[in-house]
Amino acid sequence: MNRLDYTVARPAQSALTVNKVLKNTYMLLSATMLFSALMAAVSVVVQMPPMTYLLSAGGAMLLIWLVLPRTANSASGLWVVFAITGLLGFGLGPLLSYYLALPNGPQIVATAFGGTGVIFLGLSGYALTTRKDFSFMGGFLIAGLLMVLVVMLANIFLNIPALSLAISAIVIMIMSGFILYDTSRMVNGGETNYIMMTVSLYLNIYNIFISLLQILGAFSGDD
C-alpha cells in the first residue's frame, strides 16, 4: 500500500512543481516585461546617448554572471531580475529613439514588438501544449550562439551591412530554438528555478526584438 501511495503521489507532486514553476515564471516574465518597457520609455523620453545601450548591456551581463547565480535561490534574486531587465530596457532607449525618428519608425517598432510577442507566444505555446522534449537542441544552440558571437565580433571590424543582417536573422532562429528548449526544460522538470528561467526567456525575447527591429528597419528602406 505504501509503495502504491508513493508511486501515485510522486508524479502528482512533480506535476505540481512544474505547474508552480510555469506559473511563477510567466508571472515574473510579464512583470519584468512591463518594467523593462517602462524603463525603455523613460530612456526614450530623456533622450539617452547611444553609449547607454553598451553600458546597460555590460551592467546587465555583470549582474547575470556574478550576482544572479548567488541570489537565484533567495528572495533577493527577484530584485536582481528587475535590475537586469530594467537595465536592458533602459539600454533600448537610444535604439528605439533612432528607429522612431525614421519616417515609418513607429510602424517598424510596433511591428517588431508585436512580431516578437507572436513568435514567443507561438513557440512557448507549442512547447507547452505538445510537452515535447527539446533537450537534444542544447548543444547545437549553444554552439550556434558561440559562432554567431565570433562572427559579430569580426563584423565590428569588418563592418559589412549584409553580414549584420544575416547575423540578425540567425539570432532570431537561435533564440526561437532557445524558447522551445527553455520552455521544454520547464515542462519536463529540467529547470525548477523560476528566477533563472525568467532571465533565460527574457533574454530570448530581448534578442529576438532587437534583431527583428534591425531587419525591419533595414528592409523598410530607411536604414
Add this chain to the structure above:
Amino acid sequence: MDWMKIGSAILIGAMILFLWPRAKQMMQESRKAEPGEWGSVLLILLAVAGFVVLLVMMVR
C-alpha cells in the same frame, strides 16, 4: 576606431569567454536526437522565418 566599437568588442569577447565552459559542458551532455525530432524543429523554425518575411513585407 570609436569607443562604441571598442566597448562592443570587449563585451562580445567577454560573452564568448564566459559562455565557452558552459557551451563545452552543454555540447558534451546534450542527448542525441531521435529520428524525426530535428525534422519537427526545422518545420517550426521555417514557420518563424516565414513569419519574419511576412513582417518585412508589412513594413515595406
